[in-house]
Amino acid sequence: xxxEKFQIKVNSQSFELEANALKKSGSxxxxxxxxxxxxxxxxxxxxxxxxxxxxVQVLEADYEQKEFLIEIDGQSYQVSAAxxxxxxxxDLGMEHLxxxxxxxxxxxxxxxxLEVKVAPGDNIKKGQALMVLEAMKMENVLKxxxxxxxxxxxCNIGAAVEKGxxxxxFQA
Numbered sequence: 001x002x003x004e005k006f007q008i009k010v011n012s013q014s015f016e017l018e019a020n021a022l023k024k025s026g027s028x029x030x031x032x033x034x035x036x037x038x039x040x041x042x043x044x045x046x047x048x049x050x051x052x053x054x055x056v057q058v059l060e061a062d063y064e065q066k067e068f069l070i071e072i073d074g075q076s077y078q079v080s081a082a083x084x085x086x087x088x089x090x091d092l093g094m095e096h097l098x099x100x101x102x103x104x105x106x107x108x109x110x111x112x113x114l115e116v117k118v119a120p121g122d123n124i125k126k127g128q129a130l131m132v133l134e135a136m137k138m139e140n141v142l143k144x145x146x147x148x149x150x151x152x153x154x155c156n157i158g159a160a161v162e163k164g165x166x167x168x169x170f171q172a
Contacts, residue, residue, distance in 0.1 A: 007082040047072075060141065105142060105168040107161045111135035116157060118168070122150045130168055133161070142167070
C-alpha cells in the first residue's frame with residue numbers, strides 16, 4: 001500500500017502529513033515518524049509516536065466534513081483534514097462541487113432532544129450548533145452543513161426522536 005498524503009489543520013496551524021498505515025510510519029512536515037495506536041476512538045486510545053505515549057480522546061467527530069475535536073493529554077485541539085482528492089478539487093477550483101443543498105436536518109440516530117440553539121427566522125452559518133441530541137448516554141451537537149435560514153423547528157425539547165425524523169427545516 002502506498003503512502004497517502006493529507007493536509008491537516010490543527011487549531012489554526014497547517015501540517016503536511018504523509019502516512020503509510022500498514023507500516024505505521026510517515027512524515028509530518030518532512031520529519032519522519034513511527035507510531036502505534038492502542039485502544040479505540042470510542043473509549044479513547046494511546047498514541048505512541050517515536051517511543052512517547054499520548055492519551056487521546058475523540059470528543060466530537062464529523063467524518064463527512066473530516067472535522068474533529070480531540071483531546072491529547074488533557075489539551076483540546078480542533079482538527080480538520082483534507083485528503084488527496086480534496087486537495088485536487090481545491091487545486092482545480094472545484095472544492096464546492098460536492099456540496100449538497102440540505103432542506104432538513106434529520107436525526108442521525110434515535111435520541112432525546114436536550115437543547116435547541118436556534119429559532120425560526122435565524123440566519124445560520126455552516127458549522128454553527130443547531131441542537132443537542134442525547135443518544136447512547138452521549139450528547140451530540142448537531143451542526144449546520146451550510147449557511148442557511150431556519151424555516152421551522154419540527155421537534156420539542158425533551159422529545160424522543162427516531163433516526164431520520166425531521167428536526168429542523170431550512171428555507172430553500
